[in-house]
Amino acid sequence: MAHLSLRNLSKRYDNNPPVIENLNLDIHDGEFMVFVGPSGCGKSTLMRMIAGLEEISAGELHIGGELANDTPPAERGVAMVFQSYALYPHMTVGENMGFALKLAGKSKQEVAQAVGRAAEILQISHLLERKPKALSGGQRQRVAIGRAIVRKPKVFLFDEPLSNLDASLRVQMRIELSKLHKELGTTMIYVTHDQVEAMTLGDRIAVFNQGRMEQLGAPLELYERPANQFVAGFLGSPKMNFVPCQLKDASSSEITLSVAGDNRLVLPSSHTIAARGDITLGVRPEHLHIVPLEQGFRARVDLLEHLGDAEIVYLELAGSEQPIAIKLPSGGHGLKQGDLVGLRPDAARAVLFGKQGQAIRLQ
16 A cells, blocks of 8 residues: 655646646545546546656656656556556466566466455456456456456556446446455545546545646535536536526625526525625535425426436526526426426525636535
8 A cells, every 4th residue: 555645746748738737636545536527637647647657747756655756667566457458368367367477477376376366356266267358348347457456556546447338337347446445455546537436436536627636525525515616517417507696795694696587595604705796606406496486486397307216307597508407306296398487496505606616605
């Protein structure tokens, strides 16, 4: 296991804008850290810098207290699992898993013991004599993970390892990875653009956007208290609703907003809000409620998505460029396309964002 310390870490290609810019981050010993963000935000580049596959342009990387900027990849004590399985097709599962140990000069007995232990952990002992072509996608990914386990690294690096699997296998492998982390207790860093994987796997999540870390924290902390509009919109499915509004009045106990025309909404607040004028109201789909038309903001039902156990209702709301999404239990609400309804947010769960997208703290 190892603690990682990233200090003012940057990556730049020639004279182009930096891919990673002045990143400071500590990853604790034994932690499951998730890097999440849209494609092109720099998270995979950062992973490769930690692995030693990309040169660090500026800053320092410490692994286990040792400066690792110029340490060769094989000597960093890290093992990386890629999106592609990269298994040798002519070797058996056991040979694939033990190949790195064989190259390191380990005896046949040491290799067999290490491979057997890893196969037992991953429940693939019965597959050791098969070739990769005889395996399913999920089994191949287990072999790739097993190949990393046998090296007994200080840090595991996972670069979108589940993106080639179908939906049901992704769920199954998430469970397996979570169990693996608990059993091994090794520091793990996981890169994904899938916010569901991030929320379910990570002890902490680092949200990246255009080479910068927007926010770092526990999954529920980021979900309930996003630092800005980007984080709020990226985490959650459906994403948070954003409604333009005006701040009309504020005191040390409550603020008054004008939403969707001249509708008034009062939110509790334990802070005096300095902002005035145009701001944005953010509300999660599960924190919006259907009420009688005269008791809420007037909205029209545009689309209903049936998910089995729940329904996502999309509505048109005056002043909002994007449809408003509400998550409701399946059936029983009697809504249909074209219905006019009232919308009322849970005032205690609403979030406000300033003109630059930063969250305005209410509590």
